[in-house]
Amino acid sequence: MxxxxxxxxxxxxxxxxxxxxxxxxxxxxxxxxxxxxxxxxxxxxxxxxxxxxxxxxxxxxxxxxxxxxxxxxxxxxxxxxxxxxxxxxxxxxxxxxxxxxxxxxxxxxxxxxxxxxxxxxxxxxxxxxxxxxxxxxxxxxxxxxxxxxxxxxxxxxxxxxxxxxGAGQFPQHVGDASMHTHITVGYLWDTLFRNLAQIFLIDNTVTGVIFAIALLVASRWAAVFALIGSGVATATVLALGANSVDVGNGLYGLSSVLTAIALGSVFYQPSWRILVYAMFGVLVTVVVHAALVSAFAPISLPAGTGPFVIVTWMFLLPKHKFVPVQHGVIRGGAAESRHSKGGTP
Amino acid sequence: MxxxxxxxxxxxxxxxxxxxxxxxxxxxxxxxxxxxxxxxxxxxxxxxxxxxxxxxxxxxxxxxxxxxxxxxxxxxxxxxxxxxxxxxxxxxxxxxxxxxxxxxxxxxxxxxxxxxxxxxxxxxxxxxxxxxxxxxxxxxxxxxxxxxxxxxxxxxxxxxxxxxxGAGQFPQHVGDASMHTHITVGYLWDTLFRNLAQIFLIDNTVTGVIFAIALLVASRWAAVFALIGSGVATATVLALGANSVDVGNGLYGLSSVLTAIALGSVFYQPSWRILVYAMFGVLVTVVVHAALVSAFAPISLPAGTGPFVIVTWMFLLPKHKFVPVQHGVIRGGAAESRHSKGGTP
Amino acid sequence: MxxxxxxxxxxxxxxxxxxxxxxxxxxxxxxxxxxxxxxxxxxxxxxxxxxxxxxxxxxxxxxxxxxxxxxxxxxxxxxxxxxxxxxxxxxxxxxxxxxxxxxxxxxxxxxxxxxxxxxxxxxxxxxxxxxxxxxxxxxxxxxxxxxxxxxxxxxxxxxxxxxxxGAGQFPQHVGDASMHTHITVGYLWDTLFRNLAQIFLIDNTVTGVIFAIALLVASRWAAVFALIGSGVATATVLALGANSVDVGNGLYGLSSVLTAIALGSVFYQPSWRILVYAMFGVLVTVVVHAALVSAFAPISLPAGTGPFVIVTWMFLLPKHKFVPVQHGVIRGGAAESRHSKGGTP
Known part of the structure; x- marks a missing residue:
């Protein structure tokens, strides 16, 4: 300390x-x-x-x-x-x-x-x-x-x-019009930090820089994973072709930053293996964010940090060497007869 | 007995x-x-x-x-x-x-x-x-x-x-037109009891009075909490400005009555402290009811007693002196390497 | 073996x-x-x-x-x-x-x-x-x-x-126009096997026959329950009046086939009693399928095998002679006072 x-x-x-x-x-x-x-x-x-x-x-x-x-x-x-x-x-x-x-x-x-x-x-x-x-x-x-x-x-x-x-609407496939023509270095720099700022619903690059420093003060790994997660999320959604204004405002990366910090530096020990697992989580997080944008379109809701929660739960729940329930007979079902097995039909 | x-x-x-x-x-x-x-x-x-x-x-x-x-x-x-x-x-x-x-x-x-x-x-x-x-x-x-x-x-x-x-529609902000100009004593009296009657989907004040007597026969506290819950819910939604026809028909209070009975007289012992907790639950119940009205607008569903179930679960699950899982490393995740810790990246 | x-x-x-x-x-x-x-x-x-x-x-x-x-x-x-x-x-x-x-x-x-x-x-x-x-x-x-x-x-x-x-839309009541006038033996034969084929999203009768043989190779009971489930589901939805093109393509039966196999031959021992229970599950499965068709209409999603999962969980979770939590006081709630009971209000 x-x-x-x-x-x-x-x-x-x-x-x-x-x-x-x-x-x-x-x-x-x-x-x-x-x-x-x-x-x-x-x-x-x-x-x-x-x-x-x-x-x-x-x-x-x-x-x-x-x-x-x-x-x-x-x-x-x-x-x-x-x-x-x-x-x-x-x-x-x-x-x-x-x-x-x-x-x-x-x-x-x-x-x-x-x-x-x-x-x-x-x-x-x-x-x-x-x-x-x-x-x-x-x-x-x-x-x-x-x-x-x-x-x-x-x-x-x-x-x-x-x-x-916004007004409710049915989800529709994103069109060409929602894509920037030029992805500049400035755009990428802003996005990298706005992905952090938007966790607190702030659309501001300087705020994102301050947040990165705030993480660094407490945990080097948290800051590293936050920025790696932010970068990987941005690259992924630009490759897939998401609305580039939303991407630039940090909306597509905020949950990914949290997923990366959580999986990479909080709930697991940082390692190469965990880095790969956390980045896999980041990929899934951007898809879940897009899914919530679609699912919530009719009822006007924002995705919030919901994608982070869904994916981090998904990726924390699997346990090492875990044996699932097999596809075989379960005893004690309510429909079984009281005393003995019924005759086969 | x-x-x-x-x-x-x-x-x-x-x-x-x-x-x-x-x-x-x-x-x-x-x-x-x-x-x-x-x-x-x-x-x-x-x-x-x-x-x-x-x-x-x-x-x-x-x-x-x-x-x-x-x-x-x-x-x-x-x-x-x-x-x-x-x-x-x-x-x-x-x-x-x-x-x-x-x-x-x-x-x-x-x-x-x-x-x-x-x-x-x-x-x-x-x-x-x-x-x-x-x-x-x-x-x-x-x-x-x-x-x-x-x-x-x-x-x-x-x-x-x-x-x-009804026909499906996107949720829209309630307008001035849906508000009564005069909230009379008769309106409040009807609402107080219709909040009980609507639990069984009945829109009738006398039915509500019979239900209150039915509760009184079994448990004094259940009847007391039912009516307090009904009153607090009505006051809250009128203050917030909900559709006053729906309020008057008991739709906004039915789940609150159940929340009040459940938290106040069934699953906890009645006390001043529990009274406050149950009324907190009633406030949240009316918001959850409004939320379900919005969420279900596109698919034409009624909220039923769903708000009561959601809120009562929320308010029963917290346990005394409960220690949650901390924000720290969890052992045994599926992504961990088999034998030893991997090298740090 | x-x-x-x-x-x-x-x-x-x-x-x-x-x-x-x-x-x-x-x-x-x-x-x-x-x-x-x-x-x-x-x-x-x-x-x-x-x-x-x-x-x-x-x-x-x-x-x-x-x-x-x-x-x-x-x-x-x-x-x-x-x-x-x-x-x-x-x-x-x-x-x-x-x-x-x-x-x-x-x-x-x-x-x-x-x-x-x-x-x-x-x-x-x-x-x-x-x-x-x-x-x-x-x-x-x-x-x-x-x-x-x-x-x-x-x-x-x-x-x-x-x-x-498809494009998003509000759920609407199915009309007369969506009903076939003639339900032929050929239609029923196709439906019986397409209900199996659609589990893998294939709309083909021969594929369904191959799938039935595939089941027979591994488990006689699985094949029997698959076909009984398929038949009961088809009869049920035709009686209720579902869109007969969708029925004929196997969309209304695919989850029922899985429910019948799971409840009838996998997780319980086959018996007359279990046969009745599994067919009850099949009835509920077709209703859940219809429900998902309605619920997913605004967001353009297919039901997949979701109805099977929901119903099979519902029908497996009840256990024999199971004693539920009663409607009485629970100890240890977070709202209780720290040391002793508060005064009654």
């Missing part, structure tokens, strides 16, 4: 208020799996930069409110103290708080945001309990579930507006 | 036919978690009142047929006798039986209803088995799954008509 | 290349639950017949590529050797490989097919791990998930075309 972290930790032990700040900063950091207060602080700085640039301050305010509400809800529900202190009850809330002002507006939006952030903590506890059965983490599923439910719900409420949600 | 119940139980012990009637009545009662024959009888009386008033007798006939078919199927599948006797194999069937004649018609509708009710028992056994892993009940998920599958299926069959299902 | 199988097995022991061929043939056979190389070979011959007749050779090539890629991926991921050798890592891949060229085209289609087939193995491992909790097999869920994700994804990529996917 570096001297700065050490002295910060000493200060934090003595002051309840600073401990609360520390917990929340770690919660921000956990969006990319880093229970590190400095990472979280840099994430908030990156968000501030992006939202000030785009004049969408409500996104920054929402993120902070969501983070604090979700963390406090964890405390009120008697959450495991160790998990609370490393920020596991904040990272879904900060994403809810960034997402709602991005897509919604109206007089009751902030009430929606507070309830949604608190709900993300309940869903986190529920999801974590279910997936613990197979030794897998909840990831950002709670954020995505809350995001999808509350955005869909907003359509039915007069006092929540939905300016950020 | 009151003297009436006691002597009824004595009579029931001696007569197989009455025992079967008792099992079915308890099955009706279990729709609101009361394994109580008198509650079930009052539910049937409430349904009779509502369907006679609206001249939709087929809904009442369907409810009874569905109840009996589902219960008998439970017996044929060698279901746990104790669970069978308290009505756990009937409550999904009665809802299937009330729903199909509400939405469907045509010469093969009754065959559909019989198969659907029997299917609800199989799905109950399957769901109960899966959710037992986390100590949570199946709730009315089996009804909702069967309802959604068979209603969607009906579109593809010439001899099942779909008069109760 | 017959002498032919015995001598084949002896030869296979000595030659690694033949062992690999054997594993892949068994993988083909496992699509209908038969870990039998001759069955798999006959399946491939049936596919060859159908694709040569229809001049869709790419479907046959795709099937072989998908089978091999999925099997090799299983080996690379250190899968359980016994499961690998009986073909459990190939049967989803062969279906992915047959499906993609049926629905997709374009320069990147084959890259998509390779990645999709490899993904089916990862999803198989993940699904098998999850469903092992309840003693149930993964079935063809991995194929369906991969199929749905990659087909939906294809809409967003310029270099993958979607000629086999």
């Amino acid at each position: 570096d001297p700065l972290t050490e002295s910060w930790d000493r200060v934090v032990q003595r002051h309840a208020t600073l401990r609360f700040v520390d917990t929340n900063l770690k919660g921000a950091g956990q969006v990319m799996f880093q229970g590190n207060a400095l990472t979280g602080l840099l994430f908030l700085i990156g968000i501030a930069w992006g939202t000030v640039s785009a004049r969408t301050i409500s996104v920054m305010v929402g993120a902070v409110v969501g983070l604090v509400v979700a963390t406090v809800t964890g405390g009120l529900l008697n959450a495991d103290t160790t998990s609370l202190r490393v920020g596991l009850f904040g990272y879904n809330g900060i994403l809810v708080g960034a997402a709602f002002p991005t897509f919604l507006a109206g007089p009751m939006m902030w009430a929606f945001l507070v309830v949604g952030s608190a709900t993300s903590t309940v869903v986190f506890l529920a999801t974590a309990n279910v997936f613990k059965t197979w030794g897998v983490a909840a990831l950002t599923f709670p954020f995505n579930l809350v995001n999808w439910i509350f955005l869909l719900g907003a359509f039915q409420f007069l006092r929540i507006e939905t300016p950020g949600l | 009151d003297p009436l119940t006691e002597s009824w139980d004595r009579v029931v012990q001696r007569h197989a036919t009455l025992r079967f009637v008792d099992t079915n009545l308890k099955g009706a009662g279990q729709v609101m978690f009361q394994g109580n024959a008198l509650t079930g009888l009052l539910f049937l009386i409430g349904i009779a009142w509502g369907t006679v008033s609206a001249r939709t007798i087929s809904v009442m006939v369907g409810a009874v047929v569905g109840l009996v078919v589902a219960t008998v199927t439970g017996g044929l599948l060698n279901a746990d006798t104790t669970s069978l006797r308290v009505g756990l194999f009937g409550y999904n069937g009665i809802l299937v039986g009330a729903a199909f004649p509400t939405f469907l018609a045509g010469p093969m509708m009754w065959a559909f209803l019989v198969v659907g009710s029997a299917t609800s028992t199989v799905v109950f056994l399957a769901t109960a088995n899966v959710f037992k892993t986390w100590g949570v009940a199946a709730l009315t998920f089996p009804f909702n799954l069967v309802n959604w599958i068979f209603l969607l299926g009906a579109f593809q069959f010439l001899r099942i008509e779909t008069p109760g299902l | 017959d002498p032919l199988t015995e001598s084949w097995d002896r030869v296979v022991q000595r030659h690694a290349t033949l062992r690999f061929v054997d594993t892949n043939l068994k993988g083909a056979g496992q699509v209908m639950f038969q870990g039998n190389a001759l069955t798999g070979l006959l399946f491939l011959i049936g596919i060859a017949w159908g694709t040569v007749s229809a001049r869709t050779i790419s479907v046959m090539v795709g099937a072989v590529v998908g089978l091999v890629v999925a099997t090799v991926t299983g080996g690379l991921l250190n899968a359980d050797t016994t499961s690998l050798r009986v073909g459990l890592f190939g049967y989803n891949g062969i279906l992915v490989g047959a499906a993609f060229p049926t629905f997709l085209a374009g320069p990147m289609m084959w890259a998509f097919l390779v990645v999709g087939s490899a993904t089916s193995t990862v999803v198989f491992l993940a699904t098998a791990n999850v469903f092992k909790t309840w003693g149930v097999a993964a079935l063809t869920f991995p194929f369906n998930l991969v199929n749905w994700i990659f087909l939906l994804g294809a809409f967003q990529f310029l270099r993958i075309e979607t000629p086999g996917l």
Whole structure:
């Protein structure tokens, strides 16, 4: 542990208020799996930069409110103290708080945001309990579930507006018109970092650079895998021919960055073998993102970090030397006769 | 136990036919978690009142047929006798039986209803088995799954008509036109009780009052939480600005009533703390209802009691002092190399 | 074991290349639950017949590529050797490989097919791990998930075309016009066998006959249940009035054939009681197929073998004398107060 972290930790032990700040900063950091207060602080700085640039301050305010509400809800529900202190009850809330002002507006939006952030903590506890059965983490599923439910719900409420949600339409094959003619070095550079920035729904290259630094502060491997994942995802979708404006804004890479960090540097030990496995995961992540774009077209929903969650679960659930249930007779089915085998037909 | 119940139980012990009637009545009662024959009888009386008033007798006939078919199927599948006797194999069937004649018609509708009710028992056994892993009940998920599958299926069959299902459309933001100008005391009174009546798909205030009495007969707390849940849900959706005709018909409150009973009086002990938790659940339930209305718009499905199931599972799954899987290395992944760690890239 | 199988097995022991061929043939056979190389070979011959007749050779090539890629991926991921050798890592891949060229085209289609087939193995491992909790097999869920994700994804990529996917539309009630006037013996004969052929997405009666023989070679009961399931499904959908062109092409029966084999001859011992249970499953399977046709109309997806997976899981999960979680107080909820019960409100 570096001297700065050490002295910060000493200060934090003595002051309840600073401990609360520390917990929340770690919660921000956990969006990319880093229970590190400095990472979280840099994430908030990156968000501030992006939202000030785009004049969408409500996104920054929402993120902070969501983070604090979700963390406090964890405390009120008697959450495991160790998990609370490393920020596991904040990272879904900060994403809810960034997402709602991005897509919604109206007089009751902030009430929606507070309830949604608190709900993300309940869903986190529920999801974590279910997936613990197979030794897998909840990831950002709670954020995505809350995001999808509350955005869909907003359509039915007069006092929540939905300016950020497009009109419903049937999925259609992407046309030539949606392709750039020139893929420049500047475009690729922007995309590389916007893939990171869009995890917090920010469309800003500088924010992405700040996020990369924030990762580097906590884990060299996390930063490396984030950038490799970002690059591989971009190359893949350009080869396949995805809408190049969406690609350039980082929408096709945000989930891949998370998949690469999760598989490459968090849940497995970095190795050549794991690098290949993580990049396989990145390929699948861009396809799942495209699939969600199609599936959600009729109901106007954004994919969020859903592709990351789906693929990372898929790629974490397989276990070494695992023996599946075979294609043979199962005993004890409800339809079996009570005492003995029935006669064969 | 009151003297009436006691002597009824004595009579029931001696007569197989009455025992079967008792099992079915308890099955009706279990729709609101009361394994109580008198509650079930009052539910049937409430349904009779509502369907006679609206001249939709087929809904009442369907409810009874569905109840009996589902219960008998439970017996044929060698279901746990104790669970069978308290009505756990009937409550999904009665809802299937009330729903199909509400939405469907045509010469093969009754065959559909019989198969659907029997299917609800199989799905109950399957769901109960899966959710037992986390100590949570199946709730009315089996009804909702069967309802959604068979209603969607009906579109593809010439001899099942779909008069109760609207045309598909993309979700759209609710407009000013869908709001009442005057919310009167009469409107609020009707809504309070129709939120109960709509659990059995009945749009009738008197039926709702009979249902409230039916709950009171079995559990004071169940009746209290049902009405509090109904009131809080109504206040919430009026504040948010939902379609006030739908609100007045009880569509926005039916799932909230069930969430309030389940969280407040069935699966947790009533307390101030649980009251707050249950009302939090009620808030989320109305949002989930609105979300399902939007999500199901393109495929013409009703939300049923789905929002109750989703939210009650969400709010029951978190366990006290539960330690989630942390964001750290997991051993035994399929991608790890066979013998030793690979070289770091 | 017959002498032919015995001598084949002896030869296979000595030659690694033949062992690999054997594993892949068994993988083909496992699509209908038969870990039998001759069955798999006959399946491939049936596919060859159908694709040569229809001049869709790419479907046959795709099937072989998908089978091999999925099997090799299983080996690379250190899968359980016994499961690998009986073909459990190939049967989803062969279906992915047959499906993609049926629905997709374009320069990147084959890259998509390779990645999709490899993904089916990862999803198989993940699904098998999850469903092992309840003693149930993964079935063809991995194929369906991969199929749905990659087909939906294809809409967003310029270099993958979607000629086999129709335009999105809202589900509509089937009209009189979609009904044949004459159901002939020839129509019924074709349907009986096309229900088998369509499992591999082939619309050809002779292929269906070859598939029936392929089953007979491995298991008399499997062949019997396949044909009974096919017949019952056809009779049911004609009685309900489904689109008779789709019925005649085997689309309404393919999942029912699999349900009948699985419930009647694989996971339960054949008996009169199980015959009734399996036919109940067949009835529900045709309804689920119709439901998926409706639900997928807006997003242009085919139902695949999804109805089989859903229904077979439903009908395998109920266990004998199983006691579900009762409707009573659960201890240890996150909302309970930390030390003692709160005061009652």
